[in-house]
Amino acid sequence: MWQNVVNGLSLIIQYFYLATESLGIPSYGLAIIFFTIAVKLLLFPLTRMQMRSMSAMQELQPKIKAIQEKYKDKPEKSQQEMMKLYKEKGANPFAGCLPLLIQMPIIFALFTSLRTFFDPVNHPSFVNLAKANFLWVPNLGQPDPIVLPLLTVLATFGQQYMSSMASAGKIDQTQRTMLIVMPLFVGWIARTLPAGLTLYWVMFSLVSAVEMVVIRRTAKTAKGAGSKA
Structure with missing residues (x-):
């Protein structure tokens, strides 16, 4: 089952390669x-739902704290009241996890695929190894120890920063710590990963950051139009 997913992902990458080939x-x-x-x-669509839910959860924080304080000796009642509040306001505390849950299998499958995709001995027969290089990277199946990890740090920071701003409009102390620790952690790991996977992560983070800006501006525009009406 898992190998079928990996093989399917390899074929998808090959189809995109053939598309670039057709473009010359x-x-x-x-x-x-x-x-x-x-x-x-x-x-x-899932990302937009995630951002809306995160924003709604942030707005509900004062009410959530009030419920927790009111029912601090009755945890079950507190949970019931919070679930009632979520339902009334259309907020889902677990919505932020869904894109990540979908993304993780893709990352693991891509990691498994790229380990052999550009291998000089074990690569699939349809792979054109002459095109395994990209810019300064000689082989996308091998780690790039410096440049891509640095780009990973910057891209991950940008994504996290825009995500925090889009959901809350401000960054608290915990988020500030994560803004420093998480990008460095991901960048350190990227030193050992296939360059193709690191390239995927960099691009995913960059596109996500742009996506956050678009969603945030769209939400502000819609909110402004609604208040005028």
Whole structure:
């Protein structure tokens, strides 16, 4: 089952490569970039739902704290009242997890696929190894120890920053800490991953940051129009 997912992902990357080839710019790097954009487009409805839910949860924080304080000795009653509040306001505390739950299998499958996709000995027969390089990276199946990890740090920081601003409009101390720790952690791991996977992560983070800006501005415009009406 899992191997079928990995094989399917390899074929999808190959299809995107064939698309770049038909455009006269054959490149597996571009294929991975186009694949990333396609994934983001498919996940956009979920991302928009996630951002709306996170924003709603942030607005409900004063009421949530009031309920917790009122029923601090009655945890079951507190939980019931909070679930009632979520239902009334259309908020879902678990909505933010859904895009991540979908994204993780893609990352693991891509990691497994790229380990052999560009391997000189074990690569699939349809792979054109002559196009396994991209910009400064000689082989997308091998780690890039410096440049891509640094780009990963910057892109992850940008994504997290825009996500925090889009959901809350401000950054608290916990978020500030995560803004520093998480990008560095991901960048450190990226040093050991196939460059193709790191490229996917960089592009996914960059597109996500832009997506957050668009969703935030759209929400502000809609809110402003609603208040005028």
